[in-house]
Amino acid sequence: MFEIPLLKDFIGKISKPRTVHDSIDYMNYFVSASLLAFFALFTSGLQYIGRPIKCWVPNEFSSAWEKYADDYCFIQSTYYIPFSEEISNERSGHISYYRWVPVVLGIQALCFMLPNELWNAFIKKMAFDPKVIVTEARKLHNGTLSKRKEDIDNLADLVEDALHCYVERRPREFRFGDWTIVLLYFVVKISYLANVIMQLFLLDKFLGNNDLFWGFQLINNLSQGRDWQSSSLFPRVILCDFQVREMGNIRQHTVQCVISMNLLNEKVYLVLWCWFLLVAFCTAINLLIFTGNFFIPSCRRHLVLDYLARERSDYSKEELERFVDGHIGPNGVLLLTFVGNHAGARVIRDLIARLFTVYTIGQLSTSKNFQRHELSFRGEHATISEQSSSVSGALKRSADPLIKVHGFDTKSCFCRSEYVPKLVANQKSSLPM
Known part of the structure; x- marks a missing residue:
């Protein structure tokens, strides 16, 4: 799909992947935030448990004066003059960032989590929860062949409900037609990239440097x-x-002080700088791939064709375009992408093949030649009667445990597809039982 190879496998080994995110999202909101939080706690321990600064004071200073000098110089701006230069009356090169390191690192960690919180807020405002579909898809790895086929049929029904039904869940919801999820996810992708670029500039300004690199x-x-x-x-x-x-x-x-914690700060910020560059590069590439795959129609169709071609070959180019662009739409392609990322290639192949079969049956049910085309649907996957019975079962979803658990109510849905009643009627009069 729009994953970056190798990196997805590496991130997947670190932790369990989430349902409606990809590896680059996880790299931003979890790995980066966790790294920053760890460094924040580590440097905080050095500051408030150990002695972050130690000053060399004159001999006449008592121990109380020495402690006062240490504490004062830690909270007051200090300055750096190379040993090769003489100390002048002008004080330049002030340094004060070191005492704020834990706080700033903690704020940076929160910034990396903000786009993910934005995405979760978007999901809560949608008419359906895509996490439900992805979660159900991830359960289909095991089971017998017949049970797995039944689960695929139920999952396909759930996808049809999500994409072609309007559910009254909240008084105000995001409604941008077939582009709702894609546009919102695109905004989140841009937020991830903008955040990591901002972090690089923040790093430069915080350290008082004038060179981004x-x-x-x-x-x-x-x-x-x-x-x-x-x-x-x-x-x-x-x-x-x-x-x-x-x-x-x-x-x-004027006393000379040693900041031993800068020995570690140097390594911490060098690691963070290199990590931010890597994250920025990967996020930019990921955004370009996502933009191309979903905003270029031919690329969007290819995402579906890549899996469908492995299961079926009895379709035309025009039929595929109508299926991808008209039936499942951009939202459906993105939803199937999430399913493929987290449930595996086998599940997504079976699911797309099932959705395409349901779509084809619906198209043929509206034609007068349904009887003539009946035999073309018999084959590897199922008979026409099995397929039609499964589709007609969508009318009874209110009794389906899978739908009830997640709150989908067909009484409040207004499906775009109008082939189901016709298909049921044709099934009763034409199809062998």
């Missing part, structure tokens, strides 16, 4: 074994100015 220089320094003193981005030794009142006079002291 500072990571390349840092990697180059580390690979060549250059001393940390040559970089002002994560200095280990800084200077701090503070004033002390003595006998009514104010004395200013």
